[in-house]
Every structure is written in structure tokens, then in C-alpha cells.
Amino acid sequence: MKILVLNSGSSSVKYQLLDMEAKSVLASGLVERIGESMGAVKHKRFPGSSREETFSYEEPIADHAKGLTRVVGLITAPETGVIADVSEIDGIGHRIVHGGESFSAPTLVDAAVIEGIKAQIPLAPLHNPGGLAGIETALRLLPGVPNVAVFDTAFHQTMPPEAYRYAIPKELYTELKIRRYGFHGTSHFYVAKQCAKLLGKPFEQTSCVTVHLGNGCSMAAVKNGKCIDTSMGLTPLAGLVMGTRSGDVDPALHAFLADNKGLTIREIDSILNKRSGLKGMCGHNDMRDIHDRVAEGDHDAELALKVFCRRVTQYIGQYMAVLGGTDAICFTAGIGENDPVVRQLSCASLAAIGAIIDAERNMSAPRGQVTEISTPKSPVKIFILPTNEELEIASQTLEVLANR
Ligand code: ADP
Secondary structure, three states: OEEEEEEEOOOOEEEEEEEOOOOEEEEEEEEEOOOOOOEEEEEEEOOOOOOOEEEEEEEOOOOHHHHHHHHHHHHHOOOOOOOOOHHHOOEEEEEEOOOOOOOOOOEEOOHHHHHHHHHOHHHOOOOHHHHHHHHHHHHHHOOOOOEEEEEOOHHHHHOOHHHHOOOOOHHHHHHHOOOOOOOOHHHHHHHHHHHHHHHOOOHHHOOEEEEEEOOOEEEEEEEOOEEEEEOOOOOOOOOOOOOOOOOOOOOOHHHHHHHHHOOOHHHHHHHHHHOOHHHHHHOOOOHHHHHHHHHOOOHHHHHHHHHHHHHHHHHHHHHHHHHOOOOEEEEEHHHHHHOHHHHHHHHHHHHHHOOOEOHHHHHOOOOOOOEEOEOOOOOOEEEEOOOOHHHHHHHHHHHHHHOO
């Protein structure tokens, strides 16, 4: 069985073709700057293997249809491809950012599902149109291949109302569905399941805090296999400090900035999403650059690192409290998997509440590998668990197709 996973943004398409028997990636790549005067295509076949080959192209890509046509061409052409014909693709899994309250599980795409995704556009105006373009293009270009929508919000739909409702007038929820949704759900679900496997426990009996620290950062509290709280909110701006996003701030900030700096709501939103977080505090949004600056004695970079880690500590503590007992804390994604300093700073004060990080194990942990980094006596385990959103989307796609 071969599954094509598509992650379509407003001007880009990321793709992976997976062989589900071997659980291996046959091809992967990225089509970027769709709709601009010059686009870019990066394609790999057999990535991560001894047969890996990389192909790069600069060319105009007018729209998503042209982009996906290019992808299909690359994976089937003898010089760059891995399959002889598109008929070898058994299904397409689409990452869709917002499923609102309508979608709590991966769903086989039909006309009603497309309408359902469209209906969520007000909640994700920057993200859902790209995902829809990916679905509509795939339906046109690969007729007969089934499509499955996998939602970033779905795993969090099990949160109880006391976790997802905001303390604002009730009609704002009933009329506009303003509430906490949470994102990165596919990653949190995958990592929580890996945690259960590692612990040798059934998923339904596993409780953990999953800490996804990448470009975007979020955390989830998982109780007996179900998400009961998460740090992102109505939008992916809430919660942890991120590369360019502020995470939690005083909600009165908009009024204060409008009154005192004459900024519009749009300008303030852009500041909080694009010019805040690590970048806002010290000018760098990549954690590797921040460590370089810290080593040079840059105080802004040092403070940005401390603020980032303190927020992680606060959320872990909060979630351990609402879980009322947890098996493990799981670090994942670019920073979580690769940055021992962030993990050390974030966990240093957690020994008092039962999660004791082993400094030695943490510092010497191999990059990108499943590793236990708590002390042998720590009541709560601390793990590095690499995420794999594409594999999870492909697995969920396969499951939906098997149960048709
Ligand atoms: P995305 O959210 O786009 O999937 P990733 O999970 O790949 O992002 O994370 C990207 C981030 O991971 C980078 O911005 C960088 O800050 C961080 N990162 C990657 N490698 C390292 C490393 N070796 N040490 C520290 N941080 C890293």
C-alpha cells in the first residue's frame, strides 16, 4: 500500500509518498512560492537511505494544480521517480489545519466534507484554503484515488468544556464558536501513542504531557489516551513562546497598543504572530542561533531562552496538576528532540513534583532518537520521542480506507 501525504499551505505543498508495508518514505519534497513570479521545487527519492537523490528546480508554479501536477510528474518519471504510474497510489492523506467542532476524526473526503472544511475557513483563514486547494486539485488530477482529510484539531476534540471554554460571554461561543481548539494534534497523538508503547502500557491507560517544540510550539495533557487540555487556543498564537509568535500575553494588550501607539487590530495581530516570540525578544527565531548568541554573551538571547523555557515549565506543571498523576513527559519536534539545554532548563525545577531529569543522560542523548532522560528513580519518566506527522497522517488514511 502506498499513501501520498499532502500538506498544502497557502503558497506551498509539502509531500511524502510512503510505503506502508515497509513504513518507509519513497519520496518527499516541497513545492514553494506557488503563484509568485518564480517558484521552487525540492524533490528527494528514497530520502534517508543509501540510494537518496535530491533534485532542485526553480520555475514558475502558477497555482496548486500546477504544483501537484509537478509532484505527480516527479514521483512517476523514470529519472526522478519511485513508481511507474499513479495507479500505484492507494490513497491521499491531506493535513487540514482546522476541523472546528465538526471533525473529531480523520474523514473520507466527499462533497459534504469539502463543504464542512469550507465552513471552518473563518476560524483558519490563512490555513484551510490551502488545504482545500490541495484536496480539490487531487480529486481532479487523480480521479479514482480516495482522499482522506486528517485534522490538526481532531485529537483535541476530547477536551472537556472546562478546558476548551473561555470565560467570555456565552453567546460568543454559541454564535461564533469562540473556544480553545488546539493544533499539532496529529503530532501529540502520535507521540502519546509512542509513549504508551515505550512504557509497555495500553494507550487507554497511558497519561502523559506531550511537549511539541518546533517552529510552532504547543503542549497537550493526555489522560488515559485522550487529550484533556492543550496550550494553543482559538488560533495557534496562544500558549508557549514560539519562534515568531508571542504565546500567552495579557488579553488587554490590543486595547493598550491601540490607545498608546495608534496601531490597528491587524497591525497588532501581525506583531504578535510574526515579530514576537524568540525573534521579538532577541532578533533570532532559530534556537541554534540563540545558543550561538548566548555563547557570545548576548543578554537579549539569554533572556529569550529563559522566557521560552520558563513558559514550558509553567505549562508542564499546570498539566501535571490537571492530570492528577502522569506517567511521562515527552519532548518532541525540532527543539524538543535536539536541544538538551532547553530540556534541562525546562525540567530543572520539576524534581519537586516528581519529574527528575538526568543531566548526564539528557546532555548525551543522541539526536532524533527515542531516549529516556529521567533518572532511574524518577516517578515521572521524561522521554525524547521524535514525532512523525506524515507517518501518522498516512496511517490514519490507511485506517479510514480499510474501514470504508
Ligand atoms: P516545524 O514546526 O516547522 O515542523 P521543526 O519541528 O522542524 O519545525 O522545528 C524547527 C525548529 O527546530 C528550528 O526553528 C530550530 O529552532 C529548532 N532546531 C532544529 N535543530 C535544532 C538543534 N540541533 N538544536 C536546537 N534547535 C534546533
